[in-house]
Amino acid sequence: MLVAAVNAQTLVDAVGLGAVYALMAVGIGLVFGVLRLVNFAYGQLVMAGAYTLAWTSAWPGAASIAACFAVVLALSIVLERTVFRPLRTQSPAVMLVTTFAVAFLLQSIALILDIRDGTIGEAASPIGSLNQAVSIGGVDVRRVTLAAIVVAAIALGLLALLLARTTMGLHMRAAAADFTTARLLGVRADRVIGLAVILSGLLAGIVAVILTVQSPLVAPDFALKETIVVLVGVVVGGLDRLWTATLGGFAIGFATGVINGALPTDKTVFLPSAVFALVILVLLLRPGGLFAPGGRTAVVERV
Amino acid sequence: MTDAPLLVVDGLDVVYGRVPAIRGLSLEVAAGEIVGLIGPNGAGKSTTLHAIVGLVPPAAGDVRLAGRSLRGRSPEQIARSGIALVPEGRRIFGAFSVEENLRLGLAARRGNGVAAPLDGVYELFPVLAEMRDRPAGALSGGQQQQLAIGRALVAEPDVLLLDEPSLGLAPALVDLVFEALAAIRERGVTVLLVEQRAQRTVAFADRTYVLGNGELRMTLSPAEAGDTDRMIAAYLA
Numbered sequence: 460m461l462v463a464a465v466n467a468q469t470l471v472d473a474v475g476l477g478a479v480y481a482l483m484a485v486g487i488g489l490v491f492g493v494l495r496l497v498n499f500a501y502g503q504l505v506m507a508g509a510y511t512l513a514w515t516s517a518w519p520g521a522a523s524i525a526a527c528f529a530v531v532l533a534l535s536i537v538l539e540r541t542v543f544r545p546l547r548t549q550s551p552a553v554m555l556v557t558t559f560a561v562a563f564l565l566q567s568i569a570l571i572l573d574i575r576d577g578t579i580g581e582a583a584s585p586i587g588s589l590n591q592a593v594s595i596g597g598v599d600v601r602r603v604t605l606a607a608i609v610v611a612a613i614a615l616g617l618l619a620l621l622l623a624r625t626t627m628g629l630h631m632r633a634a635a636a637d638f639t640t641a642r643l644l645g646v647r648a649d650r651v652i653g654l655a656v657i658l659s660g661l662l663a664g665i666v667a668v669i670l671t672v673q674s675p676l677v678a679p680d681f682a683l684k685e686t687i688v689v690l691v692g693v694v695v696g697g698l699d700r701l702w703t704a705t706l707g708g709f710a711i712g713f714a715t716g717v718i719n720g721a722l723p724t725d726k727t728v729f730l731p732s733a734v735f736a737l738v739i740l741v742l743l744l745r746p747g748g749l750f751a752p753g754g755r756t757a758v759v760e761r762v
Numbered sequence: 763m764t765d766a767p768l769l770v771v772d773g774l775d776v777v778y779g780r781v782p783a784i785r786g787l788s789l790e791v792a793a794g795e796i797v798g799l800i801g802p803n804g805a806g807k808s809t810t811l812h813a814i815v816g817l818v819p820p821a822a823g824d825v826r827l828a829g830r831s832l833r834g835r836s837p838e839q840i841a842r843s844g845i846a847l848v849p850e851g852r853r854i855f856g857a858f859s860v861e862e863n864l865r866l867g868l869a870a871r872r873g874n875g876v877a878a879p880l881d882g883v884y885e886l887f888p889v890l891a892e893m894r895d896r897p898a899g900a901l902s903g904g905q906q907q908q909l910a911i912g913r914a915l916v917a918e919p920d921v922l923l924l925d926e927p928s929l930g931l932a933p934a935l936v937d938l939v940f941e942a943l944a945a946i947r948e949r950g951v952t953v954l955l956v957e958q959r960a961q962r963t964v965a966f967a968d969r970t971y972v973l974g975n976g977e978l979r980m981t982l983s984p985a986e987a988g989d990t991d992r993m994i995a996a997y998l999a
Binding site (some may be wrong): 632635643644646714 | 817867
């Protein structure tokens with residue numbers, strides 16, 4: 460019944476949503492791999508990038524996007540130096556609660572900056588033409604959906620190459636698998652963590668651009684809902700390893716897109732309920748994660 | 763000993779919480795020497811190695827490599843200054859290929875070494891060359907120990923520390939490990955070897971320190987390996 464209700468249009472949109480969520484999942488998973496830190500404030504990095512796009516709307520598109528990346532990367536590095544690095548040896552619970560605090564702090568700062576003009580919310584329109592639809596084989600697809608799919612595929616492909624083929628990637632994978640042994644072999648902890656944070660920030664910048672094109676009204680809670688859904692997705696997929704976390708992010712995005720398309724228009728209010736019901740079902744059936752290899756527990760590669 | 767010692771542990775104290783693990787330990791390893799460190803469980807052998815590589819901070823005392831203090835340095839800085847540890851339990855990266863494990867060892871390598879350090883390890887342990895593209899987790903225990911030793915050797919360290927390399931291995935594989943150590947000795951690598959197999963270690967090493975309850979009990983020479991009474995006395999002291 461569900462399948463019958465899903466058409467090509469819905470599937471393309473679902474893949475597009477899955478692609479964006481996969482990028483966020485990788486951003487969260489990279490930092491988790493080396494720091495064992497679930498960065499709840501990841502959505503606020505995206506939000507900061509979105510505000511930058513909104514406030515630089517009058518600039519040429521490329522300059523506005525460059526400013527977005529600069530702000531998100533700078534914020535990532537500041538967070539790493541002032542918050543993540545000093546707390547590196549603390550328990551995961553301490554680090555998680557700290558990222559909650561950072562998330563609310565950044566939201567509050569955004570609100571203070573945003574409210575100066577008397578209204579909450581800023582409109583962004585740097586690359587508005589991406590929001591138009593093109594018709595492919597009778598299916599109307601927004602250009603940004605195609606862009607999201609292509610950009611996500613390229614970004615994830617480059618990241619996979621970096622991790623698999625370069626020395627720095629090898630060091631990152633080793634740090635994620637066993638940080639102490641990696642350090643004993645001479646892998647520089649600060650450098651590996653710094654690279655993970657920068658890569659994670661780059662992905663947040665990409666997500667900020669895509670999400671801002673899709674929904675140009677930027678408010679302090681921008682990307683918050685997406686972050687929560689992606690965090691659920693990476694846990695469902697398996698946070699232990701980067702590729703399962705990424706698949707988890709994609710899967711929850713894809714499922715959200717499909718359910719959204721399958722639900723009658725007046726029932727879309729039940730979308731989160733349907734998605735989370737599915738999540739509960741998956742976790743009941745596969746508590747180790749949707750993509751956890753069955754029964755193989757001896758060797759786990761985290762990145 | 764005519765050479766100036768390469769590695770010096772000087773008056774080392776290590777405390778876990780309020781429990782002293784090492785008390786006033788001093789020992790020396792000269793360049794090219796193979797020095798053993800034995801003692802019963804809980805004597806502080808592994809703790810000594812962990813203090814040398816910067817995994818646990820000393821409460822007092824100092825560790826010096828070629829005259830330079832290592833105090834306050836991070837594990838990766840110590841690895842890069844020329845001390846390599848083959849950790850207890852091998853700690854290889856099972857999901858990585860054999861070659862990737864060896865390439866990780868290059869992280870601590872200093873600039874002026876030989877051109878192809880991996881080839882040197884493949885020559886020493888031919889089985890690793892055969893299995894270079896296989897996941898390291900698929901190797902047998904003895905092969906994994908060879909990999910762990912090879913991974914430390916590619917860094918071309920000044921001093922190689924080994925933490926119970928024969929632990930958990932079948933007797934035939936223990937022979938393999940000691941054969942590997944003999945090959946390493948011929949290459950002139952300086953070694954500090956922590957082992958449970960006391961007699962074999964005393965016979966193999968140039969000198970062997972016996973630890974008990976965090977303190978140095980005595981020093982044995984290879985000639986004393988057959989002196990069972992003295993060995994037992996060292997353990998019971």
